Amino acid sequence: MTQVAEEKDILVSTYAQMRETLDTPSTPWLDELRRAGMAHFEKVGFPSGREEAWRFTNVAPIARTKFTPGLGTITPVARDVAKQYSFGDKAAIELVFINGHFARELSKLDRLPGEAHVGTLADAFDADDQTVRNNIGRLVKLDTTPFTALNAGFVFDGAFIRLPRNTTIPAPIHLLFVSTAGADGQPTVCHPRVLILAEDNVEAAIVESYVGPEGAVYWTNAVTEVAIGKDSRIDHNKLQQESLRAFHTAAMHVHLDRGSYFISHNTTIGGRITRNDPSVKMAGEGAYAVLNGLVILDGEQHCDNHTLLDHFSPNCPSHELYKHVLDGKSSAVFKGQIYVHPEAQKTDSKQTSKSLLLSDSAEINSMPALEIYADDVKCTHGSTVGPVDQDMLFYLRSRGVGIDAAKHLLTYAFVADVTRRITVEPVRARIEDFMAAQHGLPRDLRITDLSDFDAEVL
Amino acid sequence: MPEPLLVIENLHARVASGDKREILKGVNLTINKGEVHAIMGKNGSGKSTLAQVLAGRETYEVTEGSVTYMGKDLLELSAEERAREGVFLAFQYPVEIPGVSTSYFLRAAVNAVREHRGLPEISAPEFLKLVRDKMKLLHMDNSFMNRAVNEGFSGGEKKRNEIFQMAVMDPILALMDETDSGLDIDALKTVSYGANTLRSPERGILLVTHYQRMLNYIVPDYVHVMLDGRIVTSGDKSLALELEAKGYDWVEKEYAQPAGA
Numbered sequence: 001m002t003q004v005a006e007e008k009d010i011l012v013s014t015y016a017q018m019r020e021t022l023d024t025p026s027t028p029w030l031d032e033l034r035r036a037g038m039a040h041f042e043k044v045g046f047p048s049g050r051e052e053a054w055r056f057t058n059v060a061p062i063a064r065t066k067f068t069p070g071l072g073t074i075t076p077v078a079r080d081v082a083k084q085y086s087f088g089d090k091a092a093i094e095l096v097f098i099n100g101h102f103a104r105e106l107s108k109l110d111r112l113p114g115e116a117h118v119g120t121l122a123d124a125f126d127a128d129d130q131t132v133r134n135n136i137g138r139l140v141k142l143d144t145t146p147f148t149a150l151n152a153g154f155v156f157d158g159a160f161i162r163l164p165r166n167t168t169i170p171a172p173i174h175l176l177f178v179s180t181a182g183a184d185g186q187p188t189v190c191h192p193r194v195l196i197l198a199e200d201n202v203e204a205a206i207v208e209s210y211v212g213p214e215g216a217v218y219w220t221n222a223v224t225e226v227a228i229g230k231d232s233r234i235d236h237n238k239l240q241q242e243s244l245r246a247f248h249t250a251a252m253h254v255h256l257d258r259g260s261y262f263i264s265h266n267t268t269i270g271g272r273i274t275r276n277d278p279s280v281k282m283a284g285e286g287a288y289a290v291l292n293g294l295v296i297l298d299g300e301q302h303c304d305n306h307t308l309l310d311h312f313s314p315n316c317p318s319h320e321l322y323k324h325v326l327d328g329k330s331s332a333v334f335k336g337q338i339y340v341h342p343e344a345q346k347t348d349s350k351q352t353s354k355s356l357l358l359s360d361s362a363e364i365n366s367m368p369a370l371e372i373y374a375d376d377v378k379c380t381h382g383s384t385v386g387p388v389d390q391d392m393l394f395y396l397r398s399r400g401v402g403i404d405a406a407k408h409l410l411t412y413a414f415v416a417d418v419t420r421r422i423t424v425e426p427v428r429a430r431i432e433d434f435m436a437a438q439h440g441l442p443r444d445l446r447i448t449d450l451s452d453f454d455a456e457v458l
Numbered sequence: 459m460p461e462p463l464l465v466i467e468n469l470h471a472r473v474a475s476g477d478k479r480e481i482l483k484g485v486n487l488t489i490n491k492g493e494v495h496a497i498m499g500k501n502g503s504g505k506s507t508l509a510q511v512l513a514g515r516e517t518y519e520v521t522e523g524s525v526t527y528m529g530k531d532l533l534e535l536s537a538e539e540r541a542r543e544g545v546f547l548a549f550q551y552p553v554e555i556p557g558v559s560t561s562y563f564l565r566a567a568v569n570a571v572r573e574h575r576g577l578p579e580i581s582a583p584e585f586l587k588l589v590r591d592k593m594k595l596l597h598m599d600n601s602f603m604n605r606a607v608n609e610g611f612s613g614g615e616k617k618r619n620e621i622f623q624m625a626v627m628d629p630i631l632a633l634m635d636e637t638d639s640g641l642d643i644d645a646l647k648t649v650s651y652g653a654n655t656l657r658s659p660e661r662g663i664l665l666v667t668h669y670q671r672m673l674n675y676i677v678p679d680y681v682h683v684m685l686d687g688r689i690v691t692s693g694d695k696s697l698a699l700e701l702e703a704k705g706y707d708w709v710e711k712e713y714a715q716p717a718g719a
Contacts, residue, residue, distance in 0.1 A: 391553045394516075394553075397538045398513050398537050400570035401567060409566070445559065446559065
């Protein structure tokens with residue numbers, strides 16, 4: 001056995017040992033999920049750069065860090081971070097998790113219309129909830145990534161959202177995941193899990209925020225499963241503002257039934273190494289998926305988004321727009337897979353990846369991957385990479401705006417072109433405020449309406 | 459006594475990268491305060507390049523000659539400094555900037571000029587009054603201020619926006635680069651009306667155009683014809699009519715220099 005392989009085994013086995021030390025409440029079916037998750041992770045181990053899907057993302061810094069399980073204690077630091085990122089009154093309901101543990105005291109648990117349920121997985125496990133039993137692990141498989149198996153191995157809490165037929169939730173549901181380092185600064189790990197079941201004709205906006213105190217070293221390894229019924233409309237926002245020394249890995253799978261609409265805004269601002277695997281399966285005819293993403297990095301940050309638009313049924317449109325703003329020595333990966341099954345005739349899919357490189361050392365790998373097995377489809381993809389647009393720059397300068405101010409404004413504009421599509425106000429404001437602060441701009445830049453042009457893009 | 463606003467002497471310029479092709483091959487032109495000049499020429503004659511070089515576009519490189527604007531060496535100034543000193547270029551192809559509202563864009567521009575002149579930032583009510591007046595002048599809809607700069611605008615709307623910006627910026631030297639192209643007659647009248655409001659004894663206007671049509675509405679004091687990077691003939695507004703009647707082939711026959719000359 002080679003030395004590398006040996007080290008890999010040792011690193012993997014630490015998780016098995018960690019698992020054994022945990023005494024989390026269980027049911028037989030939950031035990032089985034955890035056992036299968038651990039077994040799978042022990043079999044495959046950490047992904048290596050030799051695997052195609054991990055060619056540009058080196059997870060060795062994660063594998064080599066010695067993590068301990070994060071505790072749910074509401075420390076002053078955790079409380080401050082939760083407060084900083086809370087949506088307050090703007091959320092219909094806000095569940096706060098500290099290192100993966102539900103923090104009731106910090107959460108906002110108002111009543112929801114009708115039979116809508118927003119609660120914790122821990123409660124559902126305790127209650128031996130058969131809906132959860134039947135759905136957890138159904139969409140995100142153990143072999144989606146090695147980390148989804150590890151998540152299953154450690155699953156003990158998270159959010160469970162169930163929206164019965166004809167439910168409309170007027171304000172966003174906010175899931176706020178706060179991670180912190182241990183008491184003496186030692187790295188921690190947690191494995192949050194989100195299960196969203198929306199039945200027919202449901203309308204809701206759900207936000208997952210992943211945050212932590214500046215400078216803390218920890219690893220958040222999340223899994224989100226979303227099943228959406230007929231004619232429903234779900235707006236999903238993920239806002240990742242982890243500590244710049246944190247690691248973040250996450251997989252999301254969305255299953256769309258006939259005529260439903262799903263829009264995802266996936267924003268990465270924090271984290272030292274981030275890997276997202278969002279995928280949407282348009283299982284029912286006429287389902288419509290939009291995947292939008294923003295990646296704003298500096299320093300030595302790295303973010304890898306591996307997205308999949310899975311066209312399984314006919315007459316499904318999909319749109320994807322991922323934008324990257326890369327400064328310093330940061331690097332990003334965008335893999336945009338569009339898979340069109342033989343039955344998925346009249347697929348209309350458009351994918352765009354745009355990258356703004358603000359330094360010579362920043363790097364982007366943008367890879368469209370179209371696999372089309374139907375003959376009557378329209379699939380397009382485009383990718384641009386470069387510095388600030390020279391025509392726009394000259395236009396601003398010709399109006400008297402100085403070159404540095406113009407560059408800041410155009411960087412902001414590059415991002416605002418995505419944020420203005422975000423309908424959840426606190427999410428949009430948080431990203432735009434972040435950009436304005438970064439670029440020395442006022443907060444009143446925003447465009448208030450979407451033109452016809454935008455409507456087409458949406 | 460006419461007071462010179464812009465004096466161009468033997469101006470040579472080439473494309474800054476790639477084949478470094480020379481486009482301006484010795485342009486001489488003086489615009490006095492209060493005058494409106496039109497430069498006509500067919501595509502590729504260098505007339506748009508002249509407008510862009512004057513505005514400070516760095517994709518062109520000046521290799522010879524001088525440009526004096528209000529007694530200053532214009533070529534020493536960056537694009538933004540020229541704008542702050544009162545030079546305005548109405549673009550042939552106005553640029554779309556998704557993500558920046560027209561309102562913010564214009565306020566940034568107005569404030570850049572004001573800062574240069576030692577004035578405080580424009581107040582919100584003052585700015586609103588300014589843009590409302592100019593929007594009325596150019597028959598523009600109020601909603602336009604909240605839209606992204608030029609995004610999704612028709613060709614005519616974009617041109618109208620250029621002249622609107624020009625009216626708001628209140629320049630001393632207005633360069634209009636083929637503002638008439640792609641405009642229907644109504645839009646052309648509106649845009650010309652807007653441009654004419656800028657005519658004053660203190661200002662100068664340089665119109666670059668392919669066609670005589672716009673010159674019916676913005677009547678020039680002088681008309682110049684450009685061919686292969688030089689002004690080959692000049693006259694009054696009747697030259698434009700002659701050109702329209704005889705076509706650019708006539709100019710070529712009359713003024714083209716033999717190759718290698």
